[in-house]
Amino acid sequence: MKxxxxxxAVFCAFFLVSATAKAQQFDLxxxxxxxxxxxxxxxxxxxxxxxxxVGGGGYPAFSGDFLFKRNFGIGxxxxxxxxxxxxVFQQPYRPILYDFNAVLAPPxxxxxxxxxxxxxxxxxxxxxxxxxxxxxxxxxxxxxSSNHFLGHVGGGLRYYVTNSVFIMPEAxxxxxxxxxxxxxxxxxxxxxxxxxxxxxQE
Numbered sequence: 001m002k003x004x005x006x007x008x009a010v011f012c013a014f015f016l017v018s019a020t021a022k023a024q025q026f027d028l029x030x031x032x033x034x035x036x037x038x039x040x041x042x043x044x045x046x047x048x049x050x051x052x053x054v055g056g057g058g059y060p061a062f063s064g065d066f067l068f069k070r071n072f073g074i075g076x077x078x079x080x081x082x083x084x085x086x087x088v089f090q091q092p093y094r095p096i097l098y099d100f101n102a103v104l105a106p107p108x109x110x111x112x113x114x115x116x117x118x119x120x121x122x123x124x125x126x127x128x129x130x131x132x133x134x135x136x137x138x139x140x141x142x143x144x145s146s147n148h149f150l151g152h153v154g155g156g157l158r159y160y161v162t163n164s165v166f167i168m169p170e171a172x173x174x175x176x177x178x179x180x181x182x183x184x185x186x187x188x189x190x191x192x193x194x195x196x197x198x199x200x201q202e
Contacts, residue, residue: 024067024068024071024073025066025067025071025073025105025197025198025199026064026065026066026197026198027063027064027067027075027195027196027197027198028062028063028064028196028198029062029193029194030060030061030062030063030194031060031061031062031063031079031168031170031191031192032058032059032061032192032193033058033059033061033079033190033191033192034055034057034058034189034190034191035054035055035056035057035059035081036055036187036188036189036190037053037054037056037182037183037184037188038053038054038055038182038183038184038185038186039183040052040053040183042183042184043183045184046184046185048180049179049180049182049184050180050182050183051088051183052087052088052181052183053182053183054095054181054183054187055188056085057081057083057085058081058083059079059082059191060080060082061077061078061079061080061189061193062077062078062079063075063076063078063193064076065101065103065105065115067103067105071104071105071106072102072103072104072105073102073103073105074100074101074102075100075101075102076098076100076101077099077101078096078097078098079096079097079172080094080095080096080097081094081096091127091128092128093125093126093127093128094125094126094128095124095125096123096125096126097123097150097174097187098121098122099117099119099120099150099152099172099174100119100120101117101118101119101154102117102119103116103117104116104117105158108157111159112157112159112160113158113166114155114156114157114158115156115157115158116154116155117152118152118153118154119151119152120149120150120151120152121149121150121152121174122147122148122149123147123148123150123174123176123187124145125145125146125147125148126143127143127144127146128142129143129144146181148176148177148178148179149176149177149178150174150176150177151175152172152173152174152175154173154189156168156169156170156171156193157169158195163199164196164199165194165195165196165197166194166195167193167195168194169192170190170191170192170193171189171190172189172190173186173187173188173189174187174188174189
């Protein structure tokens with residue numbers, strides 16, 4: 001629930017900014033894909049890393065961006081493993097990836113538009129337990145989180161099936177600092193998004 005509240009708050013903020021700043025373009029998208037991590041054998045070349053591959057599984061994702069003039073702007077996205085995975089100790093876990101980016105989205109003809117991103121964010125790894133912990137401020141949860149700073153670069157190609165609706169194959173690359181729970185710092189995510197562009201007609 002907190003994850004969806006966070007995403008909703010981010011997108012509401014984008015809407016407010018676009019209304020006050022007279023955005024050239026505002027985009028929202030939902031996608032699905034998967035990740036590829038470093039194999040467990042890479043842990044031998046990465047000191048203190050655990051021999052566990054973060055890759056695999058289905059990853060839903062939400063994204064949004066706000067473009068200023070000259071097709072430059074800012075964006076944010078969140079992607080998470082749809083189903084929990086088990087580590088080598090049989091403990092359920094779920095990685096969640098958040099990032100905030102500078103975005104460059106030049107048109108490529110009448111029907112296509114590039115989507116190039118670079119920014120920062122964090123990886124939140126939730127380790128689930130069979131019991132709930134409750135606090136006055138955080139409510140009750142059945143997991144503990146391990147969070148790591150990350151750098152992100154990504155890109156996609158939007159193809160507009162109408163003036164506003166687009167389909168976008170995309171690829172994202174994450175470089176996670178102190179990603180010790182897994183065999184290395186690199187994660188790749190590949191997928192396809194369906195989105196809608198709100199374009200200023202002025």
